[in-house]
Amino acid sequence: MTKLNLETDPRPLYLLLIIVITVPVLSHTILPVPVSDTTRAVYNFIQNLAKTKPNSLVVLSFDYSTSLVPELHPQAIVVTEQLFSLPLKVIFVAQWVDGPALTDAVLDTIDKGSKKYGIDYATLGYIPNIATLIGMTTNIQQFFPVDTRGNPTSSLPIIQEFPAGKQASLLVTFTGGEPGVDNYLQYWQTPFGIPIAAGAPAISAPGYMPFYNSGQLVGILISMRAAAEYEFLIHEVDISGAVSAMVAQSASLLLVAILVILSNLAFVLQRSKRKGRP
Amino acid sequence: MLEMFPGRIGQAILLILVLCAVAIGSRLALRRKWKARAISGIDKLDSWIKHASQLNRSVFFSPGTAGVGSTDTLAALALLRYVAKLCVQNDVKLIIANADLNVQQVTEEILKNAYDEAGKSDKYNVDCVRYLSGSIFAYAAGVMGLLRRERPALNIFLGAFSAESLEVAEAGRSAALYQFGGTSSIDQLPFFLATCDLTLLAGELYAAQSYLTNDPWDISRTVGEDVGKVIAILLILAGTILISLGNEFILNLLNL
Amino acid sequence: MTAKQKMTPYELLLQIVIFATGFFYAFTYYVKVSTPVDLQAIADNSLAYLTAMIITAFAIGIINLTRIHYRNIKLKRPDWKFSIALLGSLYGMAIFSMISSPFQLDPQAMVIPVWLINFIQPIWSFMYYNVMISINTSIFSLLAFFIASAAFRAFKVRTLESTILLVAGLLVIIGEAPIADLIWPGFSAIQNWIMLVPNTAGQRGILIGAALSIIAFSARRMIRYS
Numbered sequence: 001m002t003k004l005n006l007e008t009d010p011r012p013l014y015l016l017l018i019i020v021i022t023v024p025v026l027s028h029t030i031l032p033v034p035v036s037d038t039t040r041a042v043y044n045f046i047q048n049l050a051k052t053k054p055n056s057l058v059v060l061s062f063d064y065s066t067s068l069v070p071e072l073h074p075q076a077i078v079v080t081e082q083l084f085s086l087p088l089k090v091i092f093v094a095q096w097v098d099g100p101a102l103t104d105a106v107l108d109t110i111d112k113g114s115k116k117y118g119i120d121y122a123t124l125g126y127i128p129n130i131a132t133l134i135g136m137t138t139n140i141q142q143f144f145p146v147d148t149r150g151n152p153t154s155s156l157p158i159i160q161e162f163p164a165g166k167q168a169s170l171l172v173t174f175t176g177g178e179p180g181v182d183n184y185l186q187y188w189q190t191p192f193g194i195p196i197a198a199g200a201p202a203i204s205a206p207g208y209m210p211f212y213n214s215g216q217l218v219g220i221l222i223s224m225r226a227a228a229e230y231e232f233l234i235h236e237v238d239i240s241g242a243v244s245a246m247v248a249q250s251a252s253l254l255l256v257a258i259l260v261i262l263s264n265l266a267f268v269l270q271r272s273k274r275k276g277r278p
Numbered sequence: 279m280l281e282m283f284p285g286r287i288g289q290a291i292l293l294i295l296v297l298c299a300v301a302i303g304s305r306l307a308l309r310r311k312w313k314a315r316a317i318s319g320i321d322k323l324d325s326w327i328k329h330a331s332q333l334n335r336s337v338f339f340s341p342g343t344a345g346v347g348s349t350d351t352l353a354a355l356a357l358l359r360y361v362a363k364l365c366v367q368n369d370v371k372l373i374i375a376n377a378d379l380n381v382q383q384v385t386e387e388i389l390k391n392a393y394d395e396a397g398k399s400d401k402y403n404v405d406c407v408r409y410l411s412g413s414i415f416a417y418a419a420g421v422m423g424l425l426r427r428e429r430p431a432l433n434i435f436l437g438a439f440s441a442e443s444l445e446v447a448e449a450g451r452s453a454a455l456y457q458f459g460g461t462s463s464i465d466q467l468p469f470f471l472a473t474c475d476l477t478l479l480a481g482e483l484y485a486a487q488s489y490l491t492n493d494p495w496d497i498s499r500t501v502g503e504d505v506g507k508v509i510a511i512l513l514i515l516a517g518t519i520l521i522s523l524g525n526e527f528i529l530n531l532l533n534l
Numbered sequence: 535m536t537a538k539q540k541m542t543p544y545e546l547l548l549q550i551v552i553f554a555t556g557f558f559y560a561f562t563y564y565v566k567v568s569t570p571v572d573l574q575a576i577a578d579n580s581l582a583y584l585t586a587m588i589i590t591a592f593a594i595g596i597i598n599l600t601r602i603h604y605r606n607i608k609l610k611r612p613d614w615k616f617s618i619a620l621l622g623s624l625y626g627m628a629i630f631s632m633i634s635s636p637f638q639l640d641p642q643a644m645v646i647p648v649w650l651i652n653f654i655q656p657i658w659s660f661m662y663y664n665v666m667i668s669i670n671t672s673i674f675s676l677l678a679f680f681i682a683s684a685a686f687r688a689f690k691v692r693t694l695e696s697t698i699l700l701v702a703g704l705l706v707i708i709g710e711a712p713i714a715d716l717i718w719p720g721f722s723a724i725q726n727w728i729m730l731v732p733n734t735a736g737q738r739g740i741l742i743g744a745a746l747s748i749i750a751f752s753a754r755r756m757i758r759y760s
Contacts (some may be wrong), residue, residue: 010683017682034715034722066662067415067441067670100636101662125636131581150641177440178344190285202710203441203465209734210741225712250713256682257707260689264700268691281566290564293749300750345588349748352755379595380588409598415673441677448680462744464737472688480744484751503750510742 020255024247033246035229041219042197043233049169050086056169057162058083059091062099064176068201072174074227074240075199079172081110082234089158090121095179100125100148118156123148134187137165166192174199185216288534299509300502307501314489314497319476326456327364330431336371338430342437343377343414350462354437356487362392374407377417382409418442422449435459439466447473556756630658702728
């Protein structure tokens with residue numbers, strides 16, 4: 001019988017993973033997802049903002065590419081859905097090239113309700129460099145003369161009402177790496193005190209914990225799980241498809257944990273057998 | 279008129295302090311001819327490249343996916359010079375895959391110079407330095423394919439990486455005999471530690487060049503960095519003690 | 535370059551430019567100068583020029599790619615058919631994006647006819663949302679498998695440190711699973727603590743060390759060309 005060595009040939013492990021992920025996804029199983037503190041912090045901040053400062057400005061920054069769509073796009077959908085259901089105004093920008101196209105995809109997905117383009121929200125497009133990111137804090141029109149639809153920004157009521165980015169009451173950045181949160185912390189939060197929330201993939205999220213701990217970030221949305229938690233908070237279950245992926249995610253994580261435990265048990269037993277031999 | 283930006287005065291003072299410490303530390307090290315601490319395992323690079331030469335296999339080098347503006351990339355390019363020199367000396371084919379166009383031009387120059395300095399200009403092949411893609415996962419796909427086709431004996435991943443690091447390192451693991459990684463991206467360090475035989479952790483990436491070349495000038499700068507770290511440690515300790523006693527002096531100083 | 539090697543006049547000039555530019559940006563970050571010259575505006579504008587210069591590098595990259603893959607096709611090297619696909623998708627997507635996409639050159643249809651924009655729009659949407667996003671997502675998804683095999687290899691009870699790593703890693707993996715809380719609520723609490731306390735402490739240490747290395751590294755590049 002051929003000995004199974006998953007360290008040199010992990011294909012059986014991959015096959016198990018495929019089965020464990022595919023079955024729950026195809027069966028569309030939905031289970032409740034407990035809400036973490038970092039996610040609840042973002043949700044509560046936005047809810048409080050709508051109550052205490054209605055019609056204030058929120059800036060959403062789409063700082064991720066097509067490869068991070070599975071992790072960050074659901075977050076963008078649920079946060080935008082929440083913002084559009086509240087009396088808040090939204091400006092969409094992007095530090096990554098794919099941002100404007102992904103913004104359009106989010107806007108096509110959500111229910112805009114009574115929100116009107118130009119009055120309640122606007123898509124300004126791609127921020128090409130740091131100078132634009134800094135400059136728009138004081139003068140949006142100078143650095144974004146037209147929006148993504150070709151309209152002069154001076155003609156948009158939302159820009160007339162909020163001509164400077166520093167008037168924002170919150171900035172939420174869905175960040176896949178650099179440029180991302182670091183720029184906003186440096187040039188928006190530190191000089192102007194604009195509260196910042198971040199949506200990050202699971203791989204980068206631990207790196208942002210120091211900023212959350214120190215209060216520089218009001219909250220962090222971590223990976224697709226945060227989107228699933230958010231769906232329960234805003235009572236729009238599976239609007240982004242995140243909740244139905246949670247069972248698959250749980251199953252794959254538990255499979256990895258079980259296999260690691262079993263392999264270590266086997267390793268320890270082998271070692272004690274070798275020690276026991278004369 | 280000159281005025282300091284509020285909230286940045288403390289930073290400026292700290293920066294000047296650290297730069298002075300770097301300068302003083304550098305001078306001391308240069309005068310006393312201090313040696314760099316051995317970075318565990320890095321001497322193996324020579325023997326790995328020699329082994330690749332014996333097996334008639336190539337060496338693969340990835341300088342990361344950031345641009346020339348990233349200090350990680352610059353540190354990687356400094357090490358590329360050393361690796362290129364060794365590869366040319368041992369007649370080993372060095373394949374370099376780039377994700378940034380400016381880095382592509384620099385790496386072409388570095389490899390070409392290595393061949394020119396060794397008097398082997400005729401052996402330089404411009405196709406050894408390839409630009410794959412600026413998109414990190416397209417780059418990862420390109421590198422994975424390249425590693426499976428070329429089957430280099432040694433893979434070197436140095437520089438700034440994001441999520442693609444595990445993919446390229448894991449794909450390379452099956453094909454190569456040895457892997458050498460290094461980055462200061464804290465998210466990616468665990469992946470290199472799990473997949474590479476030798477990993478340079480953060481500051482070691484910047485210090486590696488000085489250790490390999492043994493140049494007193496480079497070593498002195500590394501010492502200067504360490505002096506800066508000592509200042510940071512002392513500040514953290516002092517700040518922690520003072521805050522615990524209810525004194526916010528250092529906190530207020532840094533918030534100036 | 536070592537301390538003993540003297541700089542040529544060209545290298546000296548380059549070094550002066552590097553030092554002056556670096557010092558200028560550092561200075562304008564900390565000190566506000568509005569009269570007689572607005573230094574912050576100069577710094578911001580020059581960053582915009584830098585962006586323009588960087589974009590010209592794209593042209594060089596496209597020429598480089600085209601040159602390599604055109605040669606592959608011409609000489610019928612192995613996998614030359616993939617080179618046709620690459621060049622076709624590169625130029626096709628670029629042209630379609632310029633005509634009809636969020637990056638289109640003429641959003642108000644002043645020059646490009648509306649019928650052409652409407653014709654290209656569904657093609658671009660399909661190529662972007664159905665092809666490009668799917669391909670990129672698939673490559674990203676390979677991480678799931680690689681993380682599983684890397685975890686399987688890395689988490690081994692060999693030494694005390696690796697055992698601590700194993701236990702902490704397992705607790706974080708299990709705590710991360712949404713179902714874990716249904717098994718025992720303590721899992722997510724432990725996972726939260728590990729992420730917020732020891733993980734943050736370690737990350738901070740590496741961040742500070744790396745930042746100091748970057749300061750010293752950048753300072754030495756400003757002072758000495760190499």
